[in-house]
Amino acid sequence: MSPSEKNYKKIVIKVGSSFFCSKKGEFDEAALKHFVNQLIKLIESGNRHFVIVSSGAIALGMLRLKFDARPADLPSLMASASAGQVLLMSSYIKAFKDYNVGQVLLTWEDFKDHKRRLNAKNTLNKLLELNCVPIVNENDTVSAEEIKIGDNDRLSAMVAETISADLLIILSDVDGLLDKDKRLINVVSEINSQIKALARPSEKNTSVGGMITKIEAAKIAVDSGIPCVIANGKNSELISEIISDPFCRGSWTVFTPTKRKAL
Numbered sequence: 707m708s709p710s711e712k713n714y715k716k717i718v719i720k721v722g723s724s725f726f727c728s729k730k731g732e733f734d735e736a737a738l739k740h741f742v743n744q745l746i747k748l749i750e751s752g753n754r755h756f757v758i759v760s761s762g763a764i765a766l767g768m769l770r771l772k773f774d775a776r777p778a779d780l781p782s783l784m785a786s787a788s789a790g791q792v793l794l795m796s797s798y799i800k801a802f803k804d805y806n807v808g809q810v811l812l813t814w815e816d817f818k819d820h821k822r823r824l825n826a827k828n829t830l831n832k833l834l835e836l837n838c839v840p841i842v843n844e845n846d847t848v849s850a851e852e853i854k855i856g857d858n859d860r861l862s863a864m865v866a867e868t869i870s871a872d873l874l875i876i877l878s879d880v881d882g883l884l885d886k887d888k889r890l891i892n893v894v895s896e897i898n899s900q901i902k903a904l905a906r907p908s909e910k911n912t913s914v915g916g917m918i919t920k921i922e923a924a925k926i927a928v929d930s931g932i933p934c935v936i937a938n939g940k941n942s943e944l945i946s947e948i949i950s951d952p953f954c955r956g957s958w959t960v961f962t963p964t965k966r967k968a969l
Contacts, residue, residue: 714872714949716834718757719745720862720923723765724879725939733766735797737940741877742801744945745839749805754949755834757869759842759862760798766790787846798841806838811845817864827868834869859919863926863934874927875948876920877939882959883917892955895962897925924961934961 721741726734748754764783767790768776777783791811798807810830816822833840844861859876866874883891883904894901905917920936927934935948937958944958952960 714952715753716755716757716869716871717873717875717949718759718862718866718869718871719945720759720858720874720876721761721939722858722876722878723761725877726762727765733769733793733797738797739801740942741939741945742798744943746802746805748946748949755837757830757834757840757842757865757871758798759858759865760794761843761858763787763790763794763843763846766793766797784847791843791847794843795841802839806836808833808838808840810840810842812842812861812865813845813848817868823868830865830869857919859923860926863923863932866927866932867930871932873949873952874923874932874934875945876923876934876936877945878920878936879938879940880917880936881938881941881957882936883921890957891959893953893960893962894924896964897921897928897961928961928963929965931963931965933963935959936961 725741726738745756745758749756764776764786767773767786767788770789770793771786773782773786777786795807795809810826810833812826816826830840830842842861842865844858862876863874865871881890883894883901885891885904891904902918902921905921917936924934924936933952935952935958937944937948939945941957944956947954947956948958952958953962
């Protein structure tokens with residue numbers, strides 16, 4: 707079966723902080739609602755299951771606690787994460803309406819320790835079995851190292867690897883990976899030094915990481931046999947197009963798996 711013929715059923719979608727925050731730094735509730743409505747349509751139209759790895763807790767906490775810029779000190783970052791995570795989950799619950807959602811907060815230790823990783827895998831798969839949408843985030847209130855690197859891109863890839871997902875989609879406010887002439891690269895068959903050199907870190911006030919961590923996440927995914935797409939989440943109905951055929955050279959970048967995912 708070629709990649710374009712695959713039926714993608716178990717999908718991990720990562721959404722970044724910039725997805726929820728307007729240029730004025732305000733929470734964009736309409737963007738979240740539009741995103742969730744796309745998922746609801748796909749859930750209702752077929753046997754598809756989604757895990758959402760969602761940034762946004764620190765950004766929302768900054769708004770609630772009235773920080774003008776991303777705090778430089780760790781306690782303030784943790785406080786922002788704590789205040790913002792409540793708002794983030796409340797927003798998802800409201801957007802999904804009659805659909806159940808579950809909060810899953812993870813740290814790198816949950817992936818390093820075999821037993822904890824197995825527990826995380828079983829919990830996520832059971833939520834999907836129960837038709838409940840897991841909303842995953844790094845536990846930023848206790849995980850100092852994650853706050854320093856702000857890396858939910860890699861977290862999404864590790865979640866996809868853990869549950870043997872069929873597809874990883876990383877949504878942001880950019881169309882994908884651009885070449886040196888600012889043209890969109892549709893397909894990346896090998897993540898080499900030339901591809902890595904195209905990445906730039908984020909300069910946004912509410913987030914860090916940028917394309918660098920997205921490429922690192924794509925590397926984790928494709929090495930596990932999972933295609934990875936980087937796309938602009940604010941494009942209308944884009945998720946449905948991607949799931950229909952990630953390799954159709956649409957308005958996104960897809961990273962091709964280096965091996966076949968174990969069934």
